[in-house]
Amino acid sequence: MRFGIAVFPGTWSDRDCKHAVELAGHEAVMLWHKDRDLQGSDCVILPGGFSYGDYLRAGAVARFAPLMESVIEFADADGLVWGVCNGFQILCEAHLLPGALTRNSSLEFRCAPTWLRVETVDTAFTGGCARGDVLQVPVSHGEGRYVADEETLDMLEREDRVAFRYVRRDGSAAEGETPNGSMRDIAGIVNERRNVLGMMPHPERACEPMLGSSDGMRLFSNVANSVSCTGAMPVAAVS
Amino acid sequence: MTSVEIVVASDADLAEVALTRAEYVHLVDSLGREPNRLELGIVGALWSEHCSYKTSKPLLGTLPTKGPRVLQGPGENAGAIDIGHGLACVFKIESHNHPSAIEPYQGAATGVGGILRDIFTMGARPIALLDSLRFGPLDEPHQRHLFDGVVAGIGGYGNCIGVPTVGGELYFDESYRTNCLVNAMCVGIVEQGKLTRATASGPGNLVLLVGADTGRDGIHGASFASVVLDAGSAARRPAVQVGNPFLEKCLMEACLELAGDPRVVAMQDLGAAGLCGSTAELAHRGGCGIEVDVARASRRETGMTPYEVMLSESQERMLIVAKPEDVRSLQAVFERWDLHSDVVAVILPEQRFVVRDGTDQVCDLPLDLLVDGAPLRGAPGPPPDRPKPAVADAAAAPSWTPDEALLALLGSPNLGSRKGVYRRYDHQVGDATVILPGGDAAMVRVDGTTLGLALATDGNSRYTALDARHGAMIAVCEAARNVVATGAKPAAVTNCLNFANPEHADVWWNLYDAIDGISAACTALDIPVVSGNVSLYNDTGGTGIDPTVVIGMVGVINDVAGRCTAGFRDEGDVVGLVGPVAAELDGSEYQRIAVGVNAGSPPHLDIDLERRVHAFVIEAIEADLLHSAHDCAEGGLAIAIAESCLLGDIGASVEIDELGDAKGLINGAAGILFGESQSRFVISFAREALVRLHELAGRHSVPLRGLGSVGGERVCVTQCIDVSLADVRCAHEGALIERE
């Protein structure tokens, strides 16, 4: 299958995502922020980085890139969109996902391994996992504290839209001991139609034992499996 | 020739540009006339210590810079070595001490920005950063402020641009109370055929200035780094530059797109002394001249004078030399990255440095005089008598038990865990960091190959303070040991020499000795020096820093799969010591903490033994005989064992015969446990490897002995130390945490 990887000025996980996609045996195409063509991608990854320096607010400027218009159309047509780190921030800024990502409660950047509990398996990204599986995936961000009002948080839980929660290494609840202070320990969520995932940790950095974990590879495989099962994905917007 | 006023420089004029009267007289004699103000400012910048190396250049010539791997030695923006597979590894270390003392966040951030540009100017993609930091005692609020600001600034720049900061070092010592040190190292990779040089050629070729608009940033920054900090330093504060890592990321990607492109004749970053330093060096290297038109440089502010445009140190700017017919198509590459560019200069056939402001010619200087004409400075006096500092009175030590001493050392700011620092740095972006920070050298793998690069910085100024030559030798050895502990072979060195005011004879001779020591050690270990940086005048109000030699080392391992790490691994493994056991406490961290002094002679170094020990460890790792290897450095044997336990999350129990039946820290026991004897590694291995390792050690004439075994949840030294791993971890991880 074909993963499209968005490249904004200031994106730096694009190369790592490409590496992970290719390691998983799939095709990666780079999508330049000034273009609108998604080049037939089956899944669009919005990778990590500091698009536009993350000045003002992380993701605030990137959401208006021409490419994002196509990504939004693609998402509206049930295309798979996967925002990682800065990509998650962009998705929230673009209102494809509810809530916002704010400065880590420590006010410090954090680069460290984290453990994620899979909270829903009802998405293309987590379909091959079991609920409660714990994945070791590193974080690397300064603005990853997930914030939303109580109503939104309740709705996310009620609709089974929390994809991942930070947990302790042994899988027990983190109870607030997260790298960023996210509300309800949330590390990733999906949209209502479950085709858009945003997550702060970096699965593309956890695809080889040599790098400390290969748990991230499971997510890439899940996406690929779901695409090959459901067959053709919506045609990417071209303009 | 010029419409600009010519003045005979007053003492105040000379002070502003940091030239001496003698230098001025030499300038006037060589020119055959008085310079105008702009010319004076330009000469001041280029003749500053920072740009001209007028004090250190005569000394640096003795460094060994040749070797089969060396593709580019000192002289370019960075050094380059051949790592096989048609690839070059490009690297350099640089200081940003003075700016960081004034504004720690921005000073450190722009230091990282500067060293990154040195690497991608050569066409190489930066793949790793390291930072070597020195502050005064951490319990002082101002030092904590500097430390926090510098760490945030390094992370702020490196994290944003997406280059991992994989290692470095951090020391706290009285001598840095008024002068912190911030040295940053960057390592990049480029196909050898795309290695780009900063040598202008082709009269008539045009020079593009790309990137940030020019503002009144850091005017006189180069001179600023070449004078002693004083009360007036505050007045020079407009010198503070604010970095824009986002812009640098765009600049980097655009420049890398152009690496190896035949349209690019040369590339040169703008650093110290801004446009005037970069254009002059570019032309000088190519044996031609250059004419700059300041009116063509885009400004961030209105009303800037030619003087300000030429001397501005605005960050994130780059020069590209190209044939006139290629300029338009090159500009298109930059526009894709939303980067603005202006044609600001033209290459001249004759070696002149001409500046014009539109139609007015405002400067015309012989290029050779400007770049190479600064009168060199020799020794300010004969070597002073340096009485050996008295040996410390061990009786002054507190009556610690060995357990207490172990925890006190592990919990001290110099030996404690650096996790609080490196977790604020993205050390994993690039998917290449195969040995993470926290052990000895970090290792990054090289994309598309099985190669790994082991990277380390090292430099213990307690040793150089006691004996500059000997301490510098140890710095080289210790950096090499960090690299060797991973299984990589040391390949080349970059170095940063941080010293006080060299106009004092003792400082000058320390510099002389330190360079001599680096040369001696690098020659003996066969490791060439390919780049470096000198930072002098780290001196405030008459108090200078201890001589500080920072060695940055790159080692190569052919297959990352064979790398070794520092943590103990398997229950039941043998713990072994490679190298001697002696009781040498002088210059040690134990001496600092227990006795509160730095005295005596630094530990003995047998450079030939050092070389053999390296060969032994590398061969043992290659033969897959070791489960861990950790160099034994500050804090000595007991600390090295405890660190390997922490890294492996498993205990160990050892016996050191020399301790006899000592029950406290008396009769040399402290020296055996915590002395910092050189040329040592703590290793662990399966019992079955014992015979082969002894055979190998015999072949290399290297002392090797078994000390005990890996296992359990305690750190034990028979009859002396017995502490739980949890207590050890708690002490170690708490070392940098602020105590209210």
Place this chain on the structure above:
Amino acid sequence: MTFAVEVVVVLKPVVNDPQGLVVRDGLHRLGFPEVRAVRVGKHLELEIEGDDEASVRAQVEAMCERLLRNTVIEDSRIGSISVLSGSAM
């Protein structure tokens, strides 16, 4: 005409502000115990061409909704609007 417009962007009252807490604690430590609370927001100064204050205000309000604030967690308000001497470059 060129106008100078000040815009203030602050977190909505329900969103907690760790930065504000750190500043408050820092002030306490420095000997200012009388500080009860601190909130940290953004202050933007815009230089903008326009015909009159009303149209400039409308433009800046649009900018706030589209970019300057995150409507989910932030409020914004326009502060002073003044005419800068000199007209467009």
Place this chain on the structure above:
Amino acid sequence: MTFAVEVVVVLKPVVNDPQGLVVRDGLHRLGFPEVRAVRVGKHLELEIEGDDEASVRAQVEAMCERLLRNTVIEDSRIGSISVLSGSAM
């Protein structure tokens, strides 16, 4: 009495403001070409106990020098000072 004090912290005029540049370019891209310059600073809201406005102002000025602004690159000014209903908690 409790006062609410607004403090504005901005970069000194000659200091480079990369953030402002990105916001300006972002606004241009969003169809606001009339924006000539943007500078981004901080807006702090302090709640502070004090006897009268003059002493509160003096206190806040001292806080600015000691902590709230980075004296090397930033300027600060005190905006509105108002009395909050209710006295100290």
